[in-house]
Amino acid sequence: MSQNTQPSPIRVAIVDDDAIVRETLSAILSHERDIEIVATATNGAEAVDLVHERMVDVVLMDVQMPVLDGVKATSRILAAGGNTRVLLLTTFDDDTFLDGGIAAGASGFLLKTTPAGEIAAAIRTVHAGGKVLSPGPTSRVLERYVRGQRPRTGSDSGLDLSxxxxxxxxxxxxxxxxxxxxxxxxxxxxxxxxxxxxxxxxxxxxxxxxxxxxxxxxxxxx
Structure with a gap:
């Protein structure tokens, strides 16, 4: 008797406070045979709760949301352990979000203007352990490293840690x-x-x- 060797689909959660964005992304990605939408959420706090319950492989996460934003949610999800990857998606091409996402441990950062096929490809890449950045942010990150500037990953300013x-x-x-x-x-x-x-x-x-x-x-x- 032959065995089914087809790999399991990538389990994806879509987190965005805009219902239209959630529905659009769900509809687009549902056509990908190797991707399964297993959950949606309207804010980062909901995402933190559902990730481990639903065994999510990749979270497609908006940056700016009420209750808990995408960067803080990313920190909490990754701090809890597990193999979940986070792919941040935003309308704002802003280095504040980019550097915050990198510091939080996100595996990717895409603009919402990214074509659907590239979003699906990015999900596959981060699920496999890779990193993804939209072309604009990528060029700026590389430029800063060439100039010897590391991303603005925060500091212990004001904490007075020994x-x-x-x-x-x-x-x-x-x-x-x-x-x-x-x-x-x-x-x-x-x-x-x-x-x-x-x-x-x-x-x-x-x-x-x-x-x-x-x-x-x-x-x-x-």
């Missing part, structure tokens, strides 16, 4: 437990807990996950 706290933050972003951080830094686990508590207080976070999300958004601890 060298030890920055080291703990770096390891938290790698997904290390307190015990593993203690071994890595050759300190007591209680010391690590103290640093984590301090990070939560300084960053206004209610959990380790929120610390990592905030650090990803600011581009610190890398």
């Amino acid at each position: 060298a030890r706290e920055l080291e703990v933050l770096r390891l938290l972003r790698k997904g290390y437990s307190n015990r593993k951080i203690a071994r890595e830094m050759n300190v007591a686990e209680t010391t690590v807990k103290t640093h984590v508590s301090s990070l939560m207080r300084k960053m206004g976070a209610g959990s380790r996950l929120e610390v990592v999300a905030e650090a990803s958004e600011r581009g610190i601890g890398v």
